[in-house]
Every structure is written in structure tokens, then in C-alpha cells.
Amino acid sequence: MKGVLLVNLGSPDSPTPKDVKPYLDEFLMDERVIDVPKWLRILLVRGIILQTRPKRSAEAYSKIWWEEGSPLIVISERFTTKVRSKTALPVALGMRYGSMSIKKALQELKGKGVDEVLLVPLYPHYAMSSYETVVVKTMEVQKASFPEIRITTLPAFYKNDKYIKVLSEAIASGLKDIDYDHILFSYHGIPERHIRKSDPTSFHCKIDGSCCQTNSVAHHSCYRHQCYDTTERVKAFLNLPDDKVSSSFQSRLAGDPWLKPYTDYEFERLAKEGKKNLAVITPAFVSDCLETLEEIAMEGKEQFQEAGGAEYKHIPCLNDSDPWVELMVEWIEDWNKKEVLPV
Ligand SMILES: C=CC1=C(C)c2cc3[nH]c(cc4nc(cc5[nH]c(cc1n2)c(C)c5CCC(=O)O)C(CCC(=O)O)=C4C)c(C)c3C=C
Numbered sequence: 417m418k419g420v421l422l423v424n425l426g427s428p429d430s431p432t433p434k435d436v437k438p439y440l441d442e443f444l445m446d447e448r449v450i451d452v453p454k455w456l457r458i459l460l461v462r463g464i465i466l467q468t469r470p471k472r473s474a475e476a477y478s479k480i481w482w483e484e485g486s487p488l489i490v491i492s493e494r495f496t497t498k499v500r501s502k503t504a505l506p507v508a509l510g511m512r513y514g515s516m517s518i519k520k521a522l523q524e525l526k527g528k529g530v531d532e533v534l535l536v537p538l539y540p541h542y543a544m545s546s547y548e549t550v551v552v553k554t555m556e557v558q559k560a561s562f563p564e565i566r567i568t569t570l571p572a573f574y575k576n577d578k579y580i581k582v583l584s585e586a587i588a589s590g591l592k593d594i595d596y597d598h599i600l601f602s603y604h605g606i607p608e609r610h611i612r613k614s615d616p617t618s619f620h621c622k623i624d625g626s627c628c629q630t631n632s633v634a635h636h637s638c639y640r641h642q643c644y645d646t647t648e649r650v651k652a653f654l655n656l657p658d659d660k661v662s663s664s665f666q667s668r669l670a671g672d673p674w675l676k677p678y679t680d681y682e683f684e685r686l687a688k689e690g691k692k693n694l695a696v697i698t699p700a701f702v703s704d705c706l707e708t709l710e711e712i713a714m715e716g717k718e719q720f721q722e723a724g725g726a727e728y729k730h731i732p733c734l735n736d737s738d739p740w741v742e743l744m745v746e747w748i749e750d751w752n753k754k755e756v757l758p759v
Pocket residue numbers: 425426427428440449450469473486488539543545546604605606607639667669700701704705706707
């Protein structure tokens with residue numbers, strides 16, 4: 417019997433340093449997130465980062481936490497409930513990090529007689545620290561505990577026509593509330609090194625981005641190319657003026673160079689260039705979370721206005737909106753009935 421496993425990133429159990437610390441430990445000790453030798457990762461994560469970050473992150477989580485829990489978890493649960501109500505297949509939700517594990521979700525599916533699973537990493541773009549780590553972890557759990565289950569993975573959908581339509585229409589609806597001078601597409605950043613590592617040709621990806629317009633097999637796994645592609649496709653769908661749209665990368669950790677331009681520098685640059693009214697979209701995330709609600713909707717607004725900007729609007733992620741739920745159900749049914757996956 418077929419079933420569906422939706423996987424998002426995960427959150428701490430509560431916005432306290434006590435619960436944030438083990439969550440960050442699991443997250444940052446992932447070799448696809450901090451990709452250095454294990455001894456150095458232990459030194460960096462446990463010896464340095466976890467000494468101070470849990471308190472700072474807990475404060476940030478406290479600002480956005482809902483009565484029902486972490487926005488990312490609550491939204492993912494609402495999405496799952498809606499998807500479940502529109503398909504006959506069993507649908508389970510797991511998280512890559514934290515207590516809602518992938519193992520528990522697979523156990524739930526197995527309990528319902530499922531032996532063929534469609535794995536849906538809830539990320540539009542491929543990055544080794546997001547999409548890839550979900551796939552690798554799920555395969556590890558499958559091999560160790562559920563050898564009878566066969567897994568098929570939904571490809572990254574960053575350029576799928578139907579996804580671009582749903583995303584563009586959500587953006588168009590958000591843009592009605594602001595007489596914008598500029599629209600910033602802010603994607604979660606990754607260290608520059610990661611896109612080199614994900615390049616199967618070992619020579620295509622250039623750190624300056626000059627490679628991303630040339631067609632290459634490397635783009636199947638080039639996060640930066642895929643982000644720019646999403647921006648271009650939305651721009652074309654909505655017929656947005658070229659000079660009013662740009663892309664940037666947020667949420668970097670100190671240390672190595674990350675993908676540029678950096679979102680926080682862009683807020684300042686755009687305001688200083690005289691852009692008064694700014695709309696910000698965050699398409700690397702399908703659900704609102706710490707990185708969109710705190711870093712972009714709260715901190716970003718302050719940064720933009722302090723630098724001279726006036727109106728500022730963060731357009732929400734797709735969350736549990738009906739068009740997004742319906743598209744996911746369509747992909748699930750295509751796989752269920754025709755073994756077809758979205759391209
Ligand atoms: C080396 C560090 C990190 C990489 C690489 C990274 C990539 C990456 N992350 C997301 C999506 C999310 N990240 C979120 C939070 C978050 N991310 C990092 C670090 C890296 N992410 C940290 C330390 C945190 C925790 C919060 C903090 O201390 O700042 C979230 C939000 C989680 C939530 O509970 O709301 C998401 C979602 C992607 C898509 C990605 C690669 C493309």
C-alpha cells in the first residue's frame with residue numbers, strides 16, 4: 417500500500433535554552449550542515465557555538481512562538497491535515513531535527529500497512545543542508561528499521577510550472593497591500609563551499625555566480641542557480657519590471673563566506689538608493705518559521721527603516737493555503753495513479 421511522508425526541518429520543543437540546545441546540537445552536528453571533519457565540528461559546535469547561541473536563539477524563538485507551539489511545526493501540521501483530508505492515502509509528517517522524528521513518521525505509516533512511500537522534502541530547492549540531508553536521513557532510517565518499505569523521492573520543485581503559478585499568485589496577492597518600489601527575494605543562505613561540493617562535474621560552479629546562466633547538469637544540485645531560477649520564473653509569470661526585483665541570501669552564520677548578496681546588506685543598500693517601499697518574499701521556505709517571522713518580518717523591517725526606508729511588507733510563505741495544498745495533492749495523486757513525479 418502507498419503512503420506519503422512529508423518532512424520539514426523541525427524546531428525545538430519550546431523557546432527555552434534548555435530545549436533549544438539539544439535541537440541546535442542535532443542540527444549543527446549534521447555533517448551536511450557543518451561540513452568539516454567530525455573532530456572540528458565537535459570543537460566548533462559544542463566548544464564554541466553552543467556556549468552562547470541557545471540563549472540568543474531562544475530569545476528569538478520567544479518573539480515568534482505561538483500558543484500552539486513553533487510556527488513551523490504548527491503550519492506544517494495544518495498543511496498535513498489539509499492534504500490528508502484530500503487524499504485517500506495515509507500521510508505522515510516528520511521533521512529532520514527535533515522530537516517529531518522521521519522514524520516515528522515512518523512507524524506511523526507502517527502501522528497503516530504502507531510499504532511504498534512518497535518522500536516529500538518540504539523544500540523547493542536542492543541544498544545539501546536541506547533537501548539532501550532529509551533524503552539521506554530517511555534512507556538511513558529505512559535501511560536500519562524499515563527494510564520492507566520502498567521509497568520514492570519528490571524532486572526539488574523550484575521551477576515546476578504549477579508551483580511557480582501558485583507561488584506567483586500568492587505573491588501577487590501580497591503585493592496588493594503595498595505600493596512597492598522594490599521586491600526582494602530573500603533565500604536562506606548556505607556557505608559558498610557547499611555549492612562547489614554539490615557540483616557533480618567539480619568544475620561548473622563558480623563562486624561569483626557567472627556559471628548560473630549557462631546550462632549544466634550541475635544545476636540539478638546547484639542551490640544558487642535554482643534560487644535565481646525561481647526568481648526569474650516568478651518575475652516572468654507576474655511580468656515584474658527587471659529593475660524592481662532582486663535576490664539575496666539570509667541567515668548566515670559567522671565564519672566562512674556565504675552566498676552573496678547578503679539580505680541584511682541589501683536592506684541597507686536599497687534604502688540608501690532611495691527605495692522607500694519594500695516587499696520581501698522568502699521562497700526557500702514553504703512555511704513561515706523563525707527565519708521569516710523574526711529575521712525578515714521583524715529584524716528586516718527595523719534594518720530597512722533605520723537605513724531610511726518607509727513601508728515594508730514581508731509576504732507570507734505558502735503555508736497551508738488552499739492552492740498549495742491542492743498542488744501537493746495533485747502531485748501525490750499523479751504518483752499514486754500514474755507513477756509520475758513533477759518536473
Ligand atoms: C551552517 C548552518 C546552516 C545552514 C547551512 C543552513 C541551511 C538551511 N537552513 C534552511 C532552513 C531553515 N533554517 C532554520 C533555522 C536555522 N538554520 C541554522 C543554520 C543553518 N541553516 C540555524 C542555526 C537555525 C536555528 C535558529 C538559529 O539559531 O538561528 C529554519 C527555521 C527553524 C524553525 O524552527 O523555525 C529553517 C526553516 C534551509 C532551507 C537551508 C539551506 C538551503
